Amino acid sequence: MTDWQNKYVSQDMVRASNCGYGHAHSKIILMGEHAVVYDYPAIAIPFTSVQVRVKVQANQIGRDFIQSSIYTGPLTTVPKQMENIQALVNLTRDSFQFDRKALLIKIDSDIPAGRGMGSSAAVSVALVRAICDYFNYSISDYQLHLLVNQAEAIAHESTSGLDTLITASDKPVIYRKSQKPFNFPLDLNAYLVLADSGMEGRTQQAVSRVLQLKLQQKEFVAELMESIGNFVEQAYTAIQDKNPAELGRLMTYNHYYLNQLGVSNERLDRIINASWMAGALGAKLTGGGMGGCVITLAENLNQAKAIAKAMKQAGAHKTWTLNLNKFA
Numbered sequence: 129m130t131d132w133q134n135k136y137v138s139q140d141m142v143r144a145s146n147c148g149y150g151h152a153h154s155k156i157i158l159m160g161e162h163a164v165v166y167d168y169p170a171i172a173i174p175f176t177s178v179q180v181r182v183k184v185q186a187n188q189i190g191r192d193f194i195q196s197s198i199y200t201g202p203l204t205t206v207p208k209q210m211e212n213i214q215a216l217v218n219l220t221r222d223s224f225q226f227d228r229k230a231l232l233i234k235i236d237s238d239i240p241a242g243r244g245m246g247s248s249a250a251v252s253v254a255l256v257r258a259i260c261d262y263f264n265y266s267i268s269d270y271q272l273h274l275l276v277n278q279a280e281a282i283a284h285e286s287t288s289g290l291d292t293l294i295t296a297s298d299k300p301v302i303y304r305k306s307q308k309p310f311n312f313p314l315d316l317n318a319y320l321v322l323a324d325s326g327m328e329g330r331t332q333q334a335v336s337r338v339l340q341l342k343l344q345q346k347e348f349v350a351e352l353m354e355s356i357g358n359f360v361e362q363a364y365t366a367i368q369d370k371n372p373a374e375l376g377r378l379m380t381y382n383h384y385y386l387n388q389l390g391v392s393n394e395r396l397d398r399i400i401n402a403s404w405m406a407g408a409l410g411a412k413l414t415g416g417g418m419g420g421c422v423i424t425l426a427e428n429l430n431q432a433k434a435i436a437k438a439m440k441q442a443g444a445h446k447t448w449t450l451n452l453n454k455f456a
């Protein structure tokens with residue numbers, strides 16, 4: 129077993145030689161969502177403690193079958209929200225001319241769907257890895273990204289490719305659609321608290337809302353995007369300078385501009401306000417918005433705990449805390 133298989137194959141997925149395994153993890157967009165769709169930079173970090181694992185094996189009953197928390201049944205009759213998965217299985221097989229034997233695909237995910245945590249990209253990454261592992265094919269990152277981005281386009285229509293990249297990698301990245309992704313060490317004496325608003329995010333609607341606004345108010349949106357892009361670049365400098373206070377300030381500005389783009393809502397703003405009142409250095413929504421998650425920056429673990437408590441009192445359902453000095 130490889131290291132990642134030791135680390136990620138869960139108890140109920142006892143490794144067998146005639147099975148294929150794949151994994152991927154959740155992600156957090158630190159700064160720059162939405163603007164990244166229009167080729168401005170964004171910063172994202174892997175969130176490896178929340179994962180998805182996929183196991184693939186031959187299916188004796190002679191047809192492709194899928195088992196997951198959302199749906200269990202033949203691959204041909206998946207619900208609409210899993211059509212990307214259905215397409216991806218066929219696309220992967222066709223791309224590498226794997227034989228057509230029937231597969232049993234088991235998806236075991238800890239990543240909540242629709243929370244801006246990269247669930248759909250992560251499931252797709254793990255699925256392609258598992259199918260390739262099953263057929264003993266060593267897939268390159270380039271091939272993986274190409275396949276998963278096609279599935280993401282089915283799930284979200286318009287995608288920057290950032291989720292695909294970061295759910296498959298364990299390094300923080302500064303990403304711009306038209307440029308080569310740039311990995312960097314993140315070693316900050318601060319904590320990030322991620323809070324699930326308990327409300328499903330609507331990435332697809334949020335992306336089209338921004339597009340509509342852009343069509344109606346071209347200059348206004350161009351200015352907002354330009355500013356978000358500048359905040360992201362300044363945030364990268366703040367990270368290099370090991371200056372959490374500055375990073376927090378920029379996160380808050382970023383949220384204000386996302387609000388202007390119309391992708392926040394009353395619940396997210398309430399949770400963000402509660403974190404400010406509890407002493408956060410900065411806070412913003414993360415991912416597509418209109419629900420989903422918020423992130424907030426804390427100076428130390430005690431403050432992170434106090435902020436998490438305040439966010440729960442303001443309506444957050446679940447929180448996770450991430451030490452930002454672990455990506456050196």
Ligand code: PMV
Binds near residue numbers: 161163164244335
């Ligand atoms: O909601 P998520 O985690 O899929 O993040 C979407 C991020 C956007 O910038 C809004 C869209 C994209 O494809 O980058």
